[in-house]
Amino acid sequence: MRYRSMAVLAAVAVTALAGCGAEPEPALRLAAAESDGLGLEQVRVGLAFDQGGRGDKSFNDAAAAGLDRAKKELEVDGVEVTLSEETDEERVTRLRELAEAGRNPVIAVGFLYAKAVQTVAAEFPETTFAIVDDDSFSAPNVVSLVFAEEQGSYLVGATAALKSRSGRIGFIGGVRMPLLQKFEAGFTAGARKARPGVRVSVDYLSTPPDFSGFGVPDKAKEIAERMLADGVDVVYTAAGASGAGSLQAVAARKGTWAVGVDSDQYQTAEAGVRDSILSSMIKRVDNAVFQEIQAFIKGDRAGGVKRFDLKTDGVGYSVSNTKAVSAVQRKVDSIRQQILDGAVTVPTKP
CATH class of the missing domain: 1.20.5 (Single alpha-helices involved in coiled-coils or other helix-helix interfaces)
Structure with missing residues (x-):
């Protein structure tokens, strides 16, 4: 190299x-x-996981894949930390431990780290910090890695609407807040673009200051079951580890589909669930983490905002379940091109 x-x-x-x-x-x-x-x-990277840690088959696993790739291709030394409790104090403690151990850069996975990153970055001005999914503040040594989730959600919304037999689809969000409402807005708009008149049911698992919605699969399963009983036949869940419950509900009901999030969940789901996954909204947190480490190695240590969208392969939709997606893929790809050409502007608010 x-x-x-x-x-x-x-x-x-x-x-x-x-x-x-x-x-x-x-x-x-x-x-x-x-x-x-x-x-x-050797560059010594520190990665602090969001709720659930490695193994959530979603958001954290995408970040972990980025670190794994950096360890293999860039030969960095990487360590991971997982929260023992979901508090700002715990987040501060974990980030501070990484910085004190000489980890640089230190990457925090998830917007819930915002206060902690702001605090610890001020204490360690010579350390570069990166935070995924938050640009609510700026600092000379903090890089915000954000995504156009609404664009990827637009594509799975179109996929869901075109695949639905009932003309009714559903969205389940982890927490009712602006970040997750970008998913909802894109999903709904994409569905209506592809199939005017489609009905979209929307529900959330929690509302701030309650952020438990990312770790309550039983509640997600209950809501998904209710939607399915009401005639919804495609359910998109953007709720981290809670999505597992929604997938189970769909897998148990013949003739219905699930849409995954963040990672290509068709590739990671258990055999009994896999065939029920129509597509996934791909959020390339792996690329963001890898590219940030790569930028650090090349000497780019300045703070700022880096946005990942369709043009940068930062978001997209999966077609791994070829048998399920093939009938609608040409139309969805046409809609994707309209976004790239600027003919379609995807909304970020419901």
Whole structure:
């Protein structure tokens, strides 16, 4: 890799000078230590998971995939932390521990880390922090990684509407808040674009300050069952680990479909559930995490906002269940192109 080659050359230069009995010049020591962003020291990344941690088959697993890729391709050293309790104090503690251990960059997965990142980043100004799904504040050493979830949701909304036999589809959100309402807005608009007159049922698992909606699969299952009993035959759930309950409800009712979120859940679901997954709204948190680590290695340590959308392959929809999607894929891809061409502007509010 280029950065390793640069580091080796810098090391050779330093060794040659040392062999002549001379102390390397500061500029050469700096080159050896920071060549192309990585230099002779391995980058040590810290990743703090959102509710549920690795294994949620959704949001956290996407972030974990980005770190795994960086460990393999960029040869970084990466550690992960999972919350023992869902409090701001716990989040602060975990981020502070990573920073104190010399982890840099430190990546927080989820908007619930906003207060914690703001606090700890101020304490460690030489450490680069990144937060996924939040741009509510700015700091010189904080990078916000945000997504056009409404665009990906628009595509699965169109897919759901075109595939529905009853003309009734449903959306279940984790928490009724602006971030999740972007999913709802895109899903509903995409459905109505593809099939005017389609009916969309909407429900949420919790409302702030209650953020438990990302970890209550039983409640998601109950709501999905109610929707299905009312005639809904495609259910899109954007609720992290709670989505497992919704998937179970759909799998138990013949002739209905589930739409996954964040990761391609058709690829990770259990055999009894997989065939009921029509598509998933892909949110490339893996790409965002990997690219942020890559940017850090290349020397990009400045704060700011990085947005991932259809044009940057930051969001999309999955077609892994080819048998289910093939009949509608051409029309959905046509709608996707309209977004890319600017002919369609996807709403971000219901």
